[in-house]
Amino acid sequence: MLKHLYDTDCVTWSPQGKLFQVEYAMEAVKQGSICLGLKSNENVVLCSLKRQPSELAGYQEKQFKIDDHMAIAIAGLTADARVLCKYMRTECLEYKYTYESHHPVGRLVFKVAEKSQHKTQSGAKRPYGVGLLVAGIDPNGVHLFETCPSGNYYEYKCQAIGSRSQAARTYFESWFHLFEKSTLEQLILHGLSAIKKAIMEDEELNEKNVEVGILGKNLKFTHLNAQELKDYITKLDTFSPNSQIQQE
């Protein structure tokens, strides 16, 4: 297929019905380092692997709090992610100012998707090059959403995006039936186990390159601190999902 004939801008369809610019934008998401999310009846956990551009540099943060009841994990162009993050935070603040209550999660994801779609239907614009995992809690329940540069969004029980995320998704496919009733601690350990599947052979998980964010019905969004991360990573050695089945 002569892709280069149809991939110059967003306003050109290919004969197969594809918008190549949008598909290329989704590739940018796949290049970002892995982040994943999983939810139970009460909690949502976001885990991400932070990249260090060089030994002299710090680690790039991948999770951002949007409001007490909502947070995102990003994969892709961090600059684009910041734009969406700012937008989401502003929307939540305005909603709180007007209604004195939390912005419904699905509705905000819808707004982000609408904003993203707008960028895919213009000659002068490019799509956002970032995928978000949105974790949130509202009266409708516990939510985990994924947004795409295409403007689509999906609700998930658990999902992983970014590089080598397929390994994490395979882990999820085996064990997601346990997540609904998991405790917060089990959920965190599942998340870390999934991330462990996705790291390279010469890498290892430590409290510096992993970021874990937790959210619950009565728990505002918080990050695990360095000590807590160390403890959980240590617990990984003795953690086995099989034991969770025996408990039930």
Added chain:
Amino acid sequence: MIFNSEISGQQQHTTSPVVTGGSVIALVYNGGVIVGTDTLCSYGSMATFKNVQKIAQISKNTIYASSGEFSDFQQVVKELAKIDRSALQYDDGVHPSPKDYGNFLARLSYKKRCKINPLYLQNVIAGFHNGERYLGLVDIYGTYLESNFITTGFASYFCKAIIANYWNENCTLDQAKQVIRECFKVLFCRDCRAHDVIQLAYVDAQGAHIEEPERVETKWDFNGFKSRANEKLHTQ
């Protein structure tokens, strides 16, 4: 071409109301909240529109009533209904709670007050959400208060004593209704812009119920009236 009437100076500001509704009384009871209004809209001191429903259902579990300029009441009903319809637009089944409506109305009223063009209303939002009773008052300035009982207009002067003596927050629905009826009896006797036909509406776990209007019992065949004792000429 967009014509901005504010800049051209042709924007009018509400300085005094034209068609007005009377007092609103709202109480909580053991199973929900109840609101009572009369059914009169006055044109100044003329009792022009005597059969007006002044309680609106905003959503499944929220009702709204207000005293003051009736056209502003109608506009507020439209604005609040717009919010309720947004659930349809976003396809997520999330409906605002009564408190959300109360806060929205407070923001709206405050904004208009800041432009010296207020919604000339004392608003009452009443609802029942997640097992909790809700009563909110928003006044002409955008002041927002939640309370167990709310009175607007003349009821604030005449009826608080009756409410204090005969009502408590865990009374039954019938007891609350009786208190409100008694209040409107007194209002009809003492408030020049009151009417003897009232309407009650309550919200409980099953949703909002707006009842048919009813006439309060009043007694006019006192001997004093018949003998016109007050009208005898006083001579020195």
